[in-house]
Amino acid sequence: MKTFTVALLAGFAALSLTATAQAEADGEAVYNQACMACHMTGAAGAPIRGDEAAWADRLEKGIDTLYAHAIEGFGAMPPKGGQMGLSDEDVQAAVDFMVEPVL
Numbered sequence: 001m002k003t004f005t006v007a008l009l010a011g012f013a014a015l016s017l018t019a020t021a022q023a024e025a026d027g028e029a030v031y032n033q034a035c036m037a038c039h040m041t042g043a044a045g046a047p048i049r050g051d052e053a054a055w056a057d058r059l060e061k062g063i064d065t066l067y068a069h070a071i072e073g074f075g076a077m078p079p080k081g082g083q084m085g086l087s088d089e090d091v092q093a094a095v096d097f098m099v100e101p102v103l
């Protein structure tokens with residue numbers, strides 16, 4: 001009986017972990033789908049993911065400003081990368097993923 005209870009608890013733990021992962025915005029997936037075209041190549045002057053020099057001045061504005069610019073647009077950067085179907089949370093997660101290597 002004890003073994004059964006332990007197995008059951010382990011099952012629940014695994015289930016709730018999966019549910020959490022799905023509920024959260026997946027920054028990498030959003031980046032790959034909506035941001036990579038410009039932010040991997042530097043098209044139109046987009047800061048490239050992982051390019052410290054390109055991000056240094058931008059990071060000084062603070063992450064909240066970067067979120068706002070990604071959502072509302074900034075210069076040649078279209079609002080939400082031009083994908084208006086994305087939620088604000090999706091875009092913020094993509095910004096987090098984009099700046100993560102240079103923090």
Ligand code: HEC
Nearest residue numbers: 034035038044045046058066069070075076077081094095
């Ligand atoms: C059509 C090309 C394009 C796409 C797609 C695109 N960006 Fe950009 N992004 C740019 C360009 C160009 C800039 C530089 C704008 C400037 O400095 O004038 C930029 C700048 C940024 C900045 C810095 C803003 C600042 O205040 O310095 C962030 C953050 C950003 N993009 C996030 C994203 C995210 C997140 C996505 C995907 C959801 C995305 N971008 C998709 C072209 C793009």
